[in-house]
Amino acid sequence: MTGADADQQVFQQYRGLLISVAYRLLGTAADAEDAVQDAWIKWSAADRSQVTDPKAYLVRIVSNLAMDRLRSTRHQREVYVGPWLPEPILTGGDAAETVLEAESVSMALLVVLETLSPLERAVFVLKEAFGFSHAEIAEAVERSEAAVRQAAHRAREHVRARRPRFTADRTHRREATERFFTAAAGGDMNSLMELLSPDVTLWTDGGGKVRQALRPVVGATTVASWFAAMGTVPYQGVEPADMRAEMAEINGGPGMVLSAPDRVLATVTLDFDAEGRISAIHNVANPDKLGAVGTRTPHSVRTH
Incomplete structure (x- = not known):
C-alpha cells in the first residue's frame, strides 16, 4: 500500500465521524459534505509525519x-x-443509536444551536455529543482550556x-x-386538537422558494x-390525490416525508412536551434543503 493509499484509508476510517461533527x-448536510471535502484537501497537503493522533487532528x-x-x-x-x-x-x-445520539441531531436542538456563537456551538457539540474532554476541545478549536470551559458553561445554560x-x-x-398524520390526512380537527399542546408552534421553511408562512x-x-x-x-401546486405521505425517521425521531x-x-417533524403533546x-419545504432526504440515503448519527 502506498503512502497516499494509507492516508486515504485513515481519512475514510474517520469520514463518518467528521460528517457527524x-x-x-x-x-x-450539503455544507457538512463540503467541509469534510475541504478537510480531505488539508489532510492530503499536511505533513502527517508530525501527526500522532489522526482522529484528533481531523476533528x-x-x-x-x-x-x-x-x-x-x-x-x-x-x-x-x-x-x-x-x-x-x-x-x-442503526440499532446502536442511543437516545443521546438521536437527540443531538434533533431539529429542535439544531434550531437552538443556531443561536449560539460558532465557538460555543463547536464546544457544545464536541463535549455533549462526542464526549471530548475540555483539553481535547481546546486543542481542536485552538483556544485555552479556560476559554473552552467558559464557552461550554454558557452554551449548556443557553441550551x-x-x-x-x-x-x-x-x-x-x-x-x-x-395519529397526527392520519388526522391531518382526514381533516380531523378534533383529533388534531387532542394531540396538540395549546401553545404549539409551527415553523415553516420555504426559503422564499415556495410559499410558506413567513412567521411562526x-x-x-x-x-x-x-x-x-x-x-x-393543493400543496405547492400538487393536488392531494397526487401527493404521497410516508413515515420516516428524520433527525433521530419519527417524521413524515x-x-x-x-x-x-x-418534511415534517414533531417535538413533544412533558405531557406527551406536540x-x-x-x-x-425549501427545495434546496431536501436533497439529503431526496436521495433516500440514511445518515449515521453515530458519535464515535
Whole structure:
C-alpha cells in the first residue's frame, strides 16, 4: 500500500465521524459534505509525519472549517426569507443509536444551536455529543482550556433554558406522529386538537422558494386548521390525490416525508412536551434543503 493509499484509508476510517461533527455544527448536510471535502484537501497537503493522533487532528480541521463557514454564513441566515430551519436528514437503521445520539441531531436542538456563537456551538457539540474532554476541545478549536470551559458553561445554560430533553419515549412519539398524520390526512380537527399542546408552534421553511408562512404559526386551533387543510387543497401546486405521505425517521425521531411523483415536497417533524403533546412542528419545504432526504440515503448519527 502506498503512502497516499494509507492516508486515504485513515481519512475514510474517520469520514463518518467528521460528517457527524460537521452536520451538527453547520445544520446542513450539503455544507457538512463540503467541509469534510475541504478537510480531505488539508489532510492530503499536511505533513502527517508530525501527526500522532489522526482522529484528533481531523476533528480539529473540520471543526475550524465549520466555524469559519458559520461565521461567513451568519449574514445569509439573518436575511433569509422566513424562519431558517436545518436541512433534514434521514436517520435510523442503526440499532446502536442511543437516545443521546438521536437527540443531538434533533431539529429542535439544531434550531437552538443556531443561536449560539460558532465557538460555543463547536464546544457544545464536541463535549455533549462526542464526549471530548475540555483539553481535547481546546486543542481542536485552538483556544485555552479556560476559554473552552467558559464557552461550554454558557452554551449548556443557553441550551438548557431553551431546549428540554426528550420527554416522550420513541414508541409514544411514533404512535403520536402516526395519529397526527392520519388526522391531518382526514381533516380531523378534533383529533388534531387532542394531540396538540395549546401553545404549539409551527415553523415553516420555504426559503422564499415556495410559499410558506413567513412567521411562526402559534396556537392549537390555527395549527390544526393548517394541517387539516392539507388533505383537501393543493400543496405547492400538487393536488392531494397526487401527493404521497410516508413515515420516516428524520433527525433521530419519527417524521413524515411528503412527495409529488417527481420530487420531495417537504418534511415534517414533531417535538413533544412533558405531557406527551406536540409542542413544536418543523416543516421544511425549501427545495434546496431536501436533497439529503431526496436521495433516500440514511445518515449515521453515530458519535464515535
